[in-house]
Amino acid sequence: MNWTAVLEIFKKDIQETTRNRYVFLSVSVLPIIIIVENLFAVIQLIGQPSGVSELNQILPVTSLIVLLIPSVVTALLASTSVVIEKNNRSLEPLLASPITDAELLLGKCLAAFVPAMVVSYGTLAVLIGAIDALTIGALGYALLPTPSMAYQVALIPLVGLLGTFISLLVSTKIKDVRAAQQVSTFAVLPILAFAAFISGIYAVDPLYQIMAIIILAVAVVFMARVTIRRFSRESILISWS
Amino acid sequence: MIKAVSLSRNFGTNIAVRDLSFEIKKGEVFALLGPNGAGKTTTIRMLTGLIAPTSGTCTIEGVDVTRNPMQVHRNVGVQPEVPGHYEALTALRNLEFYGKLFGVRPPELGERIRAHMQSFDLWDRRNDAVQTYSKGMKQKLAIIRALLHDPEYVFMDEPMSGLDPVASKTVKDFILDLKSRGKTVVLSTHNLDDADRLSDRVAVIQSSLLALDSPDNLRANLFKRTIVFHLKAADDGVVAKLRGLPFVRLAERSENKLVLELEDPEEENPQIVDLLVREGYHIQFVGEVRHSLEEVYLKLVRPSQEASK
Numbered sequence: 001m002n003w004t005a006v007l008e009i010f011k012k013d014i015q016e017t018t019r020n021r022y023v024f025l026s027v028s029v030l031p032i033i034i035i036v037e038n039l040f041a042v043i044q045l046i047g048q049p050s051g052v053s054e055l056n057q058i059l060p061v062t063s064l065i066v067l068l069i070p071s072v073v074t075a076l077l078a079s080t081s082v083v084i085e086k087n088n089r090s091l092e093p094l095l096a097s098p099i100t101d102a103e104l105l106l107g108k109c110l111a112a113f114v115p116a117m118v119v120s121y122g123t124l125a126v127l128i129g130a131i132d133a134l135t136i137g138a139l140g141y142a143l144l145p146t147p148s149m150a151y152q153v154a155l156i157p158l159v160g161l162l163g164t165f166i167s168l169l170v171s172t173k174i175k176d177v178r179a180a181q182q183v184s185t186f187a188v189l190p191i192l193a194f195a196a197f198i199s200g201i202y203a204v205d206p207l208y209q210i211m212a213i214i215i216l217a218v219a220v221v222f223m224a225r226v227t228i229r230r231f232s233r234e235s236i237l238i239s240w241s
Numbered sequence: 242m243i244k245a246v247s248l249s250r251n252f253g254t255n256i257a258v259r260d261l262s263f264e265i266k267k268g269e270v271f272a273l274l275g276p277n278g279a280g281k282t283t284t285i286r287m288l289t290g291l292i293a294p295t296s297g298t299c300t301i302e303g304v305d306v307t308r309n310p311m312q313v314h315r316n317v318g319v320q321p322e323v324p325g326h327y328e329a330l331t332a333l334r335n336l337e338f339y340g341k342l343f344g345v346r347p348p349e350l351g352e353r354i355r356a357h358m359q360s361f362d363l364w365d366r367r368n369d370a371v372q373t374y375s376k377g378m379k380q381k382l383a384i385i386r387a388l389l390h391d392p393e394y395v396f397m398d399e400p401m402s403g404l405d406p407v408a409s410k411t412v413k414d415f416i417l418d419l420k421s422r423g424k425t426v427v428l429s430t431h432n433l434d435d436a437d438r439l440s441d442r443v444a445v446i447q448s449s450l451l452a453l454d455s456p457d458n459l460r461a462n463l464f465k466r467t468i469v470f471h472l473k474a475a476d477d478g479v480v481a482k483l484r485g486l487p488f489v490r491l492a493e494r495s496e497n498k499l500v501l502e503l504e505d506p507e508e509e510n511p512q513i514v515d516l517l518v519r520e521g522y523h524i525q526f527v528g529e530v531r532h533s534l535e536e537v538y539l540k541l542v543r544p545s546q547e548a549s550k
Contacts, residue, residue: 008341012327012334019329089323093386095291096319097342098311234292238252 001106005099009107013081014115020177023080027073027115031123034069035130038062042131046138055135055143062127064152069120070160071192075184078112078167083180086171095233105168105231112164113157120156151209158216163188165223169230191216242267243288243394243425247297250283257283259449261297265427265442267393270420272440273429274534276542279447281429282322285396288427289319301394315343318387322398322429324379328372332363332382335371336389343390350389357385361411376403384412388419395419398429413439437534451541459537465490465502467530468510472497473523482516489513500530 017023041062045054085091094104128144135143167184174180194212243265250258258280265271273281286292288299290310299306306313326335333354340350358364361381371379380403387395400416401409416439419426430436436443437456445451445459452459472479475497483492483501488509491502503509506529517524 004344005342008338012330012338015334016327016329084327084329088325088328089321090325090327092291092321092323093319093325093339093383094342096289096314096317096321097339098314098344099342100311237286237291 002099002103005097005103006107006110009099009104010110010114013077013108013111016084017077017080017111020080020084022178023076023181026076026181027119030072031069031119031126034065034123035126038065038127039130039134042134046135059131059144059146059149062131066120066124066127066152067155067159067192069123070116070156071163071188072185073116073119074112074160074163075167075188076181077115078108078164079171079174079180079184080177081108081111082168082171083174083177086175087177091236095236101231101233102228105228108168109161109164112167113160116160116163117157120160121153124153124156151206151213154213155216158213158220159188159191161220162191162216162223165220165227166191168227169223172230172236191219243299243301243427245284245288245297245299248284248287248294248299249296250280250287250292251295256448258287258294258446261446261450263444263450263453265425267425268420268423269441270416270426270428270439272436272443273427273446274431274433274436274443274538275446275451281446282398284446285319285398285427285429289317289396290314291319315390316393318390318392318395320383320387320395320397320400322402324383326371326374326379326382326386329370331368332358332371332374333367335382336386339386340389345390353389353391354385357388360415361385362408377405377408380404381408381412384415392424394425394427396427396429399431400428401430401432401435409435433534433538443534445538445541447542447545451545452537456534456537459534459541460532463537463540464532465504466506467532468501468503468506468513469528469530470499470501470513470517470524471526471528472499472517473525475499475522479517479520479522482520483513486512486516 041058042055045058048054085094132142132144163184166187167180170184170187171180174183194216245264246262248258248261249256261280261284273284275281283292287294288301288306290306290313293307301313301316304312326332327338330338336354336358337350340354345353354367355364358367361384363378363381363385366374366378371382374382380400384397384400387397397416400412404412413435416426416428426439428436428440440456442453442455443459444453454462475494477494480492480494480499483489483499486509488504489501490504491500493500501513510527514524514527
């Protein structure tokens with residue numbers, strides 16, 4: 001594996017996609033909305049008599065909402081990266097360089113996955129810190145993180161990887177950046193629905209949570225294989241349209 | 242040397258390239274000519290290891306292109322028909338990206354970029370996003386990109402497309418400079434004048450190989466040599482006399498010009514001059530008609546196109 005090539009593709013993709021105003025705004029605004037909306041709910045609950053018990057009820061929802069970030073951010077970045085390559089017709093010179101299909105795929109995956117992880121965990125950290133800062137005076141102890149949050153923390157990279165692979169696959173079939181972003185975002189929603197279904201909202205049993213993680217991990221491996229097959233230079237040059 | 246042996250490529254039921262065999266010698270400029278859809282781009286893609294042939298083999302310096310594409314790519318520069326730049330990035334960033342992919346390290350990379358951009362008159366615009374470039378500038382940038390790693394083999398698909406006459410001259414001079422430095426250049430072009438001027442040999446293809454030779458040999462093989470005698474005054478009588486000569490294949494008059502097709506003008510011209518002088522005609526000028534590569538091309542391609550209809 002030529003890591004210099006992987007790193008160059010990663011850096012180039014980040015530079016290109018962040019120059020897309022729509023992508024940049026979407027990636028920046030989503031965490032802000034999630035943070036503001038959650039803090040607003042916490043502030044409202046603090047002053048109420050039943051606030052603490054209600055806080056305990058909304059916290060799983062809060063951490064689950066954070067899962068929106070890896071799915072949406074990877075969908076935006078991965079689909080934009082592929083569609084830009086297609087629109088620029090830049091894949092042919094890229095494939096004429098001494099990079100393997102695997103290096104190209106890995107570079108593209110990392111360019112979607114790494115920022116999504118940074119934004120997701122960053123948002124989660126800000127939320128935990130802000131919620132604790134707001135509630136520690138009233139509670140006398142730090143409310144977060146709770147042990148059950150380990151589940152959401154583990155789900156973030158799995159959801160991010162699935163979002164990346166699904167979006168890369170979807171965007172090989174679509175020429176328009178916006179359409180690719182929208183279809184990719186829509187395509188990753190079932191992952192979220194699945195995570196929500198098995199998550200602390202519906203089943204607090206850790207067994208369900210471990211099963212959900214295993215199922216998602218298997219799905220990641222399956223989607224990775226499908227994506228690798230689709231990322232052969234033959235199919236990129238001939239059948240991507 | 243590039244060697245293609247029985248290269249074929251099908252896309253479903255469509256046969257894009259059929260049984261193509263040729264050799265491209267090191268240091269020559271080789272042009273692939275053919276109508277749209279003749280398989281030129283597919284051939285270049287197979288020769289550069291971008292797609293695999295359905296059957297047949299291709300080697301560059303003995304390395305099998307299909308089996309070792311990475312090894313081949315290090316030694317090959319490709320300028321595709323569509324420049325394919327990252328439009329939102331600067332020209333400099335585009336070139337740095339490709340330079341690093343090809344393993345060219347700073348400071349050599351910076352020096353090469355500067356030298357090429359200066360020779361193509363792009364250095365002052367190096368920090369501009371490529372999307373602000375004209376079509377010709379993008380084309381020049383694509384050529385620079387193909388040359389950054391100093392490849393021994395350069396494949397250029399329509400290199401003069403979109404270029405103004407000055408830029409086109411720059412590129413043509415550059416191709417000749419590559420040749421003078423021993424590089425092998427494979428051109429795919431519709432511009433037959435450029436192919437004629439630049440190429441040592443041309444291959445005319447229409448799925449399969451129709452002809453392969455130097456432009457001069459193709460001319461000689463396809464057309465009789467045509468000599469024009471400009472007379473002060475000509476008439477049909479002289480035409481009839483010339484037609485009587487056994488070595489004259491064709492004799493026609495156009496006002497005061499006599500157009501003759503001969504087998505061996507060096508041997509036969511003096512006899513014609515003798516005849517004309519003897520008959521009292523005043524010869525003003527004698528010249529040979531040089532058939533254009535376009536005429537050669539059309540003579541090769543038209544029958545093939547009509548047969549396919």
